[in-house]
Amino acid sequence: MKLLLIGSGGREHALAWKFAQSKKVEKIFVAPGNGGTAIENKCENVNITDIDELVKFAQNENVDLTVVGPEDPLTKGIVNKFKKEGLKIFGPAENGAKLEGSKSFSKEFMKKYGVKTAxxxxxxxxxxxxxxxxxxxxxxxxxxxxxxxxxxxxxxxxxxxxxxxxxxxxxxxxxxxxxxxxxxxxFLEGVEASILSITDGKTIIPFISGKDHKQIFDGGKGPNTGGMGVLAPNPYVTEAVMKEFEENIMAKTLNGIKEEGFDYKGIIFFGIMITKKGTYLLEYNVRMGDPETQSVLYLMESDLVEVIEAALREELDKIEIKWKDGVCINVVLASNGYPGNFTKGYEIKIDEKVKDKVFLAGAKFENGILKTNGGRVLSVIGLGKDTEEARKDAYNNIKYVQFEGAYCRTDIGTHM
CATH class of the missing domain: 3.30.1490.20 (ATP-grasp fold, A domain)
Structure with missing residues (x-):
């Protein structure tokens, strides 16, 4: 198979890495990609972002499947355009993408279908x-x-x-x-959790939960960022929380998707708040989260391409997604000054002593050298049988990843 993956972040590097493991996949074009996808197995970056040009590229290259990483092209109707040309694409059509594209639309949807929310x-x-x-x-x-x-x-x-x-x-x-x-x-007081899921419009299968650490400084202090690291599974998502989520949020969302007639074969990400009064939905995302994807996909044993194909055939009810035992932590290394002003263009050195994967985000590959090219530069993975072991592994791996002004939180994975 030839795949086209759209996006340029750490999420896309993680997706490209996961797709490359599939025996079904021969080639992955990443548009526009980043420094990580430039050097990833089976991958080639293509510098295209315009939707109509992406359609032409998929036609010319006989792409078998297109996967959309970020929300922006989804809300602009990229799925509708690809399908109109008979091209296979994974992601919600424009009507379903409004669940992320408009907060007021999504809140009205929650209210209409009885989804528990603030x-x-x-x-x-x-x-x-x-x-x-x-x-x-x-x-x-x-x-x-x-x-x-x-x-x-x-x-x-x-x-x-x-x-x-x-x-x-x-x-x-x-x-x-x-x-x-x-x-x-x-305002809801409690603990946030991220539950990435896949749907074919008839079934939703939740992935392993994640705990994002949004603020820039240790202890959850300072301004919000795009996410400074993730612990998966989220220790606050107990069996009881999961049961309440499935009944009050997931099942009612699926009912709404069916009732509204959304053409929705894609990812649905539930941002939830676990409070003393129960579990509430904060927001929907219509794509995978970043940096949640880096931890969640690292724990996925199943072939993600096969899972996506089952969703496109509306056969998710016939499959089971397999997961590794244990805990995965990813710690984001950011440019000094982020989320404010920062300098780009520093060389990134990754020693081969790094035991697990490094997923690149704000990085470019230029003249054979990896360089910083954004605020959140990369995610370093740590794996273990429990949180303590995974934390130790991640922070040990960080010692072997260097660029000037690299900054990370030291408390990713501690229960807060």
């Missing part, structure tokens, strides 16, 4: 939003409606912070239109 109000008028801040409880959560590269959520401790968030989204328009509609939501 109370909320939607606003398109800044004065009405500010008026609501006079009466809502604090802390409160202000969310930009559209895609904001994972940065459109502000947890506001008081009215002043909430007003600043509302004005920056709606008046200053810091997200270029994505914050013109906002959702103001009840």
């Amino acid at each position: 109370q909320y109000e939607t606003f398109t008028n800044v004065d009405e939003a500010l008026k609501y801040l006079e009466i809502c409880e604090y802390p409160t959560v202000v969310k930009a409606d559209g895609l904001a590269a994972g940065k459109g959520v502000a947890i506001c401790a008081n009215k002043q912070e909430a007003e600043e968030a509302v004005k920056s989204y709606m008046v200053e328009d810091i997200f270029n239109g994505a914050g013109q509609t906002i959702v103001i939501e009840e």
Whole structure:
């Protein structure tokens, strides 16, 4: 098989690595890819991002299957365009992708189908939003409606912070239109968990859970990032939590997908909050999370290409996904200064003493040298029979990965 994988992050390097292990796969084109996919087995980067050009490329190269990594092309209808040309593609069509593309749409969907979620109000008028801040409880959560590269959520401790968030989204328009509609939501206190899943529109199979560490500094302090590391499975996702998730969130979501008639053969990612009052859905993503993918796929024993093919045939009810025993941790090495200003272009050295995988994200391969090319540069994997062993393994591997100004949290995998 020839595969086309769309995207350029650490998630895409992990997907490319996993696809390359499949005996069915001969060649993987990654568009546009990164430094990791440039040197990964069976992979070749192609510098294309335009959807119409990607369609032509898939036709010209006789690509057997296209897999979409990031949310942006999905919300722009890439699946619809590929299918119109008779090309096989994995991901939700545009109608289902709105579950991530619009916060207000997804909250209405949750309400309509009884999915357990926080109370909320939607606003398109800044004065009405500010008026609501006079009466809502604090802390409160202000969310930009559209895609904001994972940065459109502000947890506001008081009215002043909430007003600043509302004005920056709606008046200053810091997200270029994505914050013109906002959702103001009840704050839920608890522990977050990521549950990546696959669906064929008739069945949802959840993957192993993950625990993302979002803030830049140890102890969950400092500004939010795209994620500084992941522990999988998430120790807070007990059997009881999983049962409640499946009944109150997953089954009702699947019912909604069927009722709405979404053409949804792809990944559905549930961001959940485990509270004293039960398990709530925070948000949907319509693709794999980053850096959750790096840990979750490292534990997957099954051939992911075969799992995707079963989803495209609407036969997920006939398969079982196999997982390795144990725990996987990935620790993100970031550029000094991230999530603020940072310098790119430093050489990355990965010693062969690294026992497990290093997944590259903000990195490029130039004249035979790997160089930093982003804020979150790479993820270092650690594996163990338990969390302690996996942590030890990950931080030991980090000793053998170097670039100037490399920074990581030292507490990934500690229960917080």
